[in-house]
Amino acid sequence: MLDVRGLKKVYEGPGRRVEAVRDLTFTVAAGELVCLVGPSGCGKTTLLKCVGGLLEPTAGEVFLAGRRVAGPPPGMAFVFQEYGRSLFPWMRVGANVELPLRQKGLGRARRGELVADALASVGLADAAGAYPWQLSGGMQQRVAIARALAYEPEVLLMDEPFAAVDAQTRADLEDLVRALWRERGITVLFVTHDIDEAVYLGQRVIVLSASPTVVQEQLRVDLPDGRDQVHTRVAPRFAELRTRVYEQIQAAKRSAAGAPLKEPRRADAPPPH
Amino acid sequence: MRGANAALGAAGLAAFLALGEAVPRLGLVGEEYFPPTSRIADALGTEAADGTFWTALGDTLTGWALGLAVAVCAGIVVGVLLSVVPYLREATASTIEFLRPIPSVALIPLAVLLYGTELRSVLLLVVYASFWQVLIQVLYGVRDVDPVAEETARSYGLGTWARIRYVLWPTALPYVMTGVRLAAAVALILAVTAELVVGAPGLGARIAVAQTSQAVPEMYALIVVTGLLGLLINVGARAVERRALAWHQSVRGEVAV
Amino acid sequence: MRRLLRRLVFALALPVVLVAVWWVSSSGSEDVYWPPLRTIVSAFPDVWTGERWRGDVLPSVLRLAAGYLLAGVAGVALGTLIGSYRRVRAVCEPVLEFLRAVPPPVLVPVIMLFAGIGDTMKIVVIASGCVWPVLLNTVEGVRAVDTVTAETARSYGITGAARLRHVVLPSASPQVFAGLRQALSVGIILMVISEMFAASNGLGFTVVQFQRSFAIPDMWTGILLLGLLGFVLSVLFQLVERRALGWYHGLRAAARRSR
Numbered sequence: 183m184l185d186v187r188g189l190k191k192v193y194e195g196p197g198r199r200v201e202a203v204r205d206l207t208f209t210v211a212a213g214e215l216v217c218l219v220g221p222s223g224c225g226k227t228t229l230l231k232c233v234g235g236l237l238e239p240t241a242g243e244v245f246l247a248g249r250r251v252a253g254p255p256p257g258m259a260f261v262f263q264e265y266g267r268s269l270f271p272w273m274r275v276g277a278n279v280e281l282p283l284r285q286k287g288l289g290r291a292r293r294g295e296l297v298a299d300a301l302a303s304v305g306l307a308d309a310a311g312a313y314p315w316q317l318s319g320g321m322q323q324r325v326a327i328a329r330a331l332a333y334e335p336e337v338l339l340m341d342e343p344f345a346a347v348d349a350q351t352r353a354d355l356e357d358l359v360r361a362l363w364r365e366r367g368i369t370v371l372f373v374t375h376d377i378d379e380a381v382y383l384g385q386r387v388i389v390l391s392a393s394p395t396v397v398q399e400q401l402r403v404d405l406p407d408g409r410d411q412v413h414t415r416v417a418p419r420f421a422e423l424r425t426r427v428y429e430q431i432q433a434a435k436r437s438a439a440g441a442p443l444k445e446p447r448r449a450d451a452p453p454p455h
Numbered sequence: 456m457r458g459a460n461a462a463l464g465a466a467g468l469a470a471f472l473a474l475g476e477a478v479p480r481l482g483l484v485g486e487e488y489f490p491p492t493s494r495i496a497d498a499l500g501t502e503a504a505d506g507t508f509w510t511a512l513g514d515t516l517t518g519w520a521l522g523l524a525v526a527v528c529a530g531i532v533v534g535v536l537l538s539v540v541p542y543l544r545e546a547t548a549s550t551i552e553f554l555r556p557i558p559s560v561a562l563i564p565l566a567v568l569l570y571g572t573e574l575r576s577v578l579l580l581v582v583y584a585s586f587w588q589v590l591i592q593v594l595y596g597v598r599d600v601d602p603v604a605e606e607t608a609r610s611y612g613l614g615t616w617a618r619i620r621y622v623l624w625p626t627a628l629p630y631v632m633t634g635v636r637l638a639a640a641v642a643l644i645l646a647v648t649a650e651l652v653v654g655a656p657g658l659g660a661r662i663a664v665a666q667t668s669q670a671v672p673e674m675y676a677l678i679v680v681t682g683l684l685g686l687l688i689n690v691g692a693r694a695v696e697r698r699a700l701a702w703h704q705s706v707r708g709e710v711a712v
Numbered sequence: 713m714r715r716l717l718r719r720l721v722f723a724l725a726l727p728v729v730l731v732a733v734w735w736v737s738s739s740g741s742e743d744v745y746w747p748p749l750r751t752i753v754s755a756f757p758d759v760w761t762g763e764r765w766r767g768d769v770l771p772s773v774l775r776l777a778a779g780y781l782l783a784g785v786a787g788v789a790l791g792t793l794i795g796s797y798r799r800v801r802a803v804c805e806p807v808l809e810f811l812r813a814v815p816p817p818v819l820v821p822v823i824m825l826f827a828g829i830g831d832t833m834k835i836v837v838i839a840s841g842c843v844w845p846v847l848l849n850t851v852e853g854v855r856a857v858d859t860v861t862a863e864t865a866r867s868y869g870i871t872g873a874a875r876l877r878h879v880v881l882p883s884a885s886p887q888v889f890a891g892l893r894q895a896l897s898v899g900i901i902l903m904v905i906s907e908m909f910a911a912s913n914g915l916g917f918t919v920v921q922f923q924r925s926f927a928i929p930d931m932w933t934g935i936l937l938l939g940l941l942g943f944v945l946s947v948l949f950q951l952v953e954r955r956a957l958g959w960y961h962g963l964r965a966a967a968r969r970s971r
Contacts, residue, residue, distance in 0.1 A: 465806070
């Protein structure tokens, strides 16, 4: 479904050149839920924006269902970390979800159906008339997810969507994503810096190296499909997988620190510790 | 990046001046209405060589500076007083809301009757108009005082004066500077207006004379001077604002009034 | 109920006191320039008859409305254009900074050259003075569209006219309104001044006529009426603003609560 080949992204500024992503190749099969995890500042957001057509890669290509991505394709929906800035505060929740559908040229009746269905499936059927800023952070991110669902994408891209909500809301939202994915069979590419989250959510975890980024390792998560916060997280296999990912990330950091490169990193990414 | 922007800006300015030259030369607009840039520049040169022009400039600046100084002092004192004395802010809110939007030019006939073409006419208008700019910003600034800081100061037994000095004033200062910047621009507008309409000596009066004597290029040259003056005041006020706030972690957004 | 009463008392107390002080202190006034308030108030209905409202107040307000509307439309349109393109902005910036800095009243003699002394002149004067705050604020607002907001719009294929209508203009609207508010006070100033300069009717014209003919109480009624007009227009503006920017005030209040 999603095919990333030799992706490279270099930021050229005046008098400086930052290689954020060096060479990334991976695929995501139709209906798969893949988590991308890597050390902070490793260009995860850059990568996802290239995949989503929001950034032009310096080299390499992204294919969505066999078509080359150049600019945001209609078959993809993006969920941003900053829900407060991604939802339009001047529109009510219903209008926020509906706007992309109007742009798609759907009829009024169909739009109403999709909006109601999407809001219901994130548990916000009653919130259509509220403004986003009247809702809590977790609810706002649910609205953003509903907007993505209503868009009926083939692939859902999620960029650290739960990094800004509290721990309990986060657990609820993780279960929501799993449930929606199983229900609707959409392909999900989920970026996070949280190892537990990656293992809990994913069918497969792709571990990225420190910047300049390459794929450090790919890992199948052979946990059962029916997961829940209480049992899955204490399962021995979960602990093993988590340890494995953790070791990989530590190794990635070490090799970056050992490399004779001058700290290349994104200007807007937090500095590595 | 900045260099490129400056170059683009210079190009824009050059294009603007060239357009001002070309439009009348090509006969798109009569030269008697709209003299070409070069003729305005000539007139500007003549003005600069004329002593009375400099006197007029000095008069305008005097009216502006005096009026602004009075308005700023009054605005700060009244603003702090209204905020510190209990209930005063609440009691004066409706009066301020009523007086503030009254256009200062409504006072022109009164100024003419009372003071004629004296400097005081100019001052009346300038002070009235710019006082509100300062006062409103001071009131916003004081409202922004962190209640925790205020309670901390109280709990350590700081008196009213010390609280004003160490809590209220530093918080309000960014807003005060914004008020001063806005007031400086308004004060120039009103100073020139008073001279133009009332006839008090200054650049405005000179423009009126140029207009009645059909000296069109001179009129444009004087208008350019008022524009440059306004530009200098804006740039200067912004520089002062930035300097005064250099210690402040965030230069706050200005309150739209 | 008690809170409402309290607010009413606070709102009315000082104005009542001030008017009373004016009334009492001026009651025996012999000074020709400061006639008793009683005289001014009793002169008001005699001066501002239905005919004056039709012949002076209405034309003034209509000219103001026309000029202001023109400036609003032109300012938002040009501001959106300039704000959307970084290069255009860089080219225009110094010129705009200069044009904005020119005190608007000096435009009156210039525009009289082109447009004579009729209604056109006044409308053009008002429009060309009001346009700058609107234009420059719109440029700022359009420029400052949030990056995540912009990327969200792009990722959902919201481009072109829809982007302008649903994303850029709403996002810039708080700034645009700040500009419109500044423009309103400039507009009133220019309305009065253009009529003081050259006119055969209008509020500014009439008030100056009273002053020149030493009809002092009548002049005072004119000043009061101008003040009232400024106040009423400002209230109207606030009503419109509160409606149009309801979301913005809510958002700000929500941000303050969570701070």
